[in-house]
Amino acid sequence: MGARLLCLCLLTALLGYYIYSPLPEDLAQPWTVMLTSASLRALGHLAEAAELLGLMNYMEGLRLFTALELVAPTSDENVTVADTELGSVPVRLFVPRRAPGGLRRAVVYFHGGGWCVGDAGMRGYDLMSRRISNEINAVVVSVNYRLAPPHRFPAQFEDAYSVTKFFLQSQVLSQYGVDPARVCVAGDSAGGNLAAAVAQQLVEDPEVKTKLRAQLLIYPALQVLDLDLPSYRDNAEKPMLPRSLMVRFWSEYFASDPALREAMASNRHVPAEAAQLLPLVNWSRWLPAEMRGAHAYASPAVGDTELARRYPGLLDPRASPLLAGEARLRRLPRTLVLTCEHDVLRDDGAMYAGRLRQAGVPVTHLHAKDAFHGAVTFLAGPLELAVAHRLLDACVGWLRENL
Numbered sequence: 001m002g003a004r005l006l007c008l009c010l011l012t013a014l015l016g017y018y019i020y021s022p023l024p025e026d027l028a029q030p031w032t033v034m035l036t037s038a039s040l041r042a043l044g045h046l047a048e049a050a051e052l053l054g055l056m057n058y059m060e061g062l063r064l065f066t067a068l069e070l071v072a073p074t075s076d077e078n079v080t081v082a083d084t085e086l087g088s089v090p091v092r093l094f095v096p097r098r099a100p101g102g103l104r105r106a107v108v109y110f111h112g113g114g115w116c117v118g119d120a121g122m123r124g125y126d127l128m129s130r131r132i133s134n135e136i137n138a139v140v141v142s143v144n145y146r147l148a149p150p151h152r153f154p155a156q157f158e159d160a161y162s163v164t165k166f167f168l169q170s171q172v173l174s175q176y177g178v179d180p181a182r183v184c185v186a187g188d189s190a191g192g193n194l195a196a197a198v199a200q201q202l203v204e205d206p207e208v209k210t211k212l213r214a215q216l217l218i219y220p221a222l223q224v225l226d227l228d229l230p231s232y233r234d235n236a237e238k239p240m241l242p243r244s245l246m247v248r249f250w251s252e253y254f255a256s257d258p259a260l261r262e263a264m265a266s267n268r269h270v271p272a273e274a275a276q277l278l279p280l281v282n283w284s285r286w287l288p289a290e291m292r293g294a295h296a297y298a299s300p301a302v303g304d305t306e307l308a309r310r311y312p313g314l315l316d317p318r319a320s321p322l323l324a325g326e327a328r329l330r331r332l333p334r335t336l337v338l339t340c341e342h343d344v345l346r347d348d349g350a351m352y353a354g355r356l357r358q359a360g361v362p363v364t365h366l367h368a369k370d371a372f373h374g375a376v377t378f379l380a381g382p383l384e385l386a387v388a389h390r391l392l393d394a395c396v397g398w399l400r401e402n403l
């Protein structure tokens with residue numbers, strides 16, 4: 001009996017230790033955040049074990065979380081919802097039910113999930129699209145681009161681009177009653193990366209006559225050259241997206257290659273020949289002083305030329321929109337960049353806001369001091385967070401005024 005009790009106590013202590021992770025003091029609803037973060041960590045460990053046993057790739061394991069969160073496309077009193085295809089890319093489509101009273105706005109949305117996981121049909125994304133559609137009377141096209149593995153860069157980008165280009169054709173816009181002057185791209189995390197890359201490519205595509213009105217970038221990933229920015233250092237172990245997972249996402253975008261992953265983990269994946277690109281992601285130049293904090297700048301260590309030759313995507317602006325030159329940035333539409341303090345990707349967004357502003361693009365940079373990566377999607381269920389509603393309201397408010 002005594003031994004069993006001891007075991008129980010030990011197990012409880014172990015479980016408590018596992019769930020408990022020190023959180024920043026300013027996060028509201030810390031237990032919800034901690035439990036969610038612990039569940040994701042547990043799933044991560046299971047996925048690692050399954051990979052070690054040769055059962056599946058790590059990312060396939062993580063996709064279980066996506067599967068658990070999927071909801072059917074169900075229309076409600078305000079919005080008609082359907083899973084369909086646009087230009088042969090699968091999308092979840094949200095069309096407002098109320099009489100349009102003229103042409104509507106449209107938002108092409110790319111979900112997050114590190115190019116490897118996530119789905120437009122996850123509860124959080126479904127709710128977010130529904131709310132945007134209803135509140136600003138917009139057609140929302142939420143895109144299910146291909147994921148890694150098995151699909152690698154640039155497949156994700158190509159799907160995102162082709163669906164946007166398809167939608168921007170005047171006969172398609174008029175079929176959905178959309179005003180060609182009021183279309184934007186939007187996305188969070190890896191989806192913010194795709195939205196930014198799509199917006200950049202569109203301004204250089206002579207076949208596209210319709211110009212985007214705006215881009216909405218929610219804690220976007222915008223560069224892979226330097227994975228040792230102050231935000232990576234400060235937030236390496238913060239909830240939802242630890243640095244190790246972000247490194248894994250970046251490397252899987254290009255290949256399942258342990259050599260690439262290890263090079264990225266030690267920030268030595270950029271070859272000497274690419275040194276001329278580093279000023280574009282030089283945080284000591286592009287970050288405001290309060291975000292640089294007490295960190296000292298060190299440029300990334302010189303990496304293996306062979307690795308960069310094998311994975312040219314490492315130096316491609318379609319993967320790292322921060323690598324675009326100013327001439328290209330200048331032509332981008334008005335932008336909202338939302339960043340969170342407790343996020344490895346914080347500085348990517350802040351640097352892009354700085355570079356866009358320098359290029360003369362109207363930029364709103366909203367920085368949430370009390371939020372973490374992924375916060376916007378916690379809109380319902382046992383894991384609902386007040387901060388999610390606050391941040392989504394801010395995005396919707398901006399769209400109402402700028403789209």
Ligand SMILES: *[C@@H]1O[C@H](CO)[C@@H](O)[C@H](O)[C@H]1NC(C)=O
Nearest residue numbers: 076077078079130131134135
């Ligand atoms: C429909 O829209 C109204 C007004 O915006 C809102 O109060 C209501 O909650 C919406 N219904 C659903 C199911 O979201």
Ligand SMILES: *[C@@H]1O[C@H](CO)[C@@H](O)[C@H](O)[C@H]1NC(C)=O
Nearest residue numbers: 278279280282284285297299
């Ligand atoms: C980064 O910027 C700092 C000053 O802003 C400069 O001293 C340093 O040489 C730059 N390094 C690179 C690689 O651009």
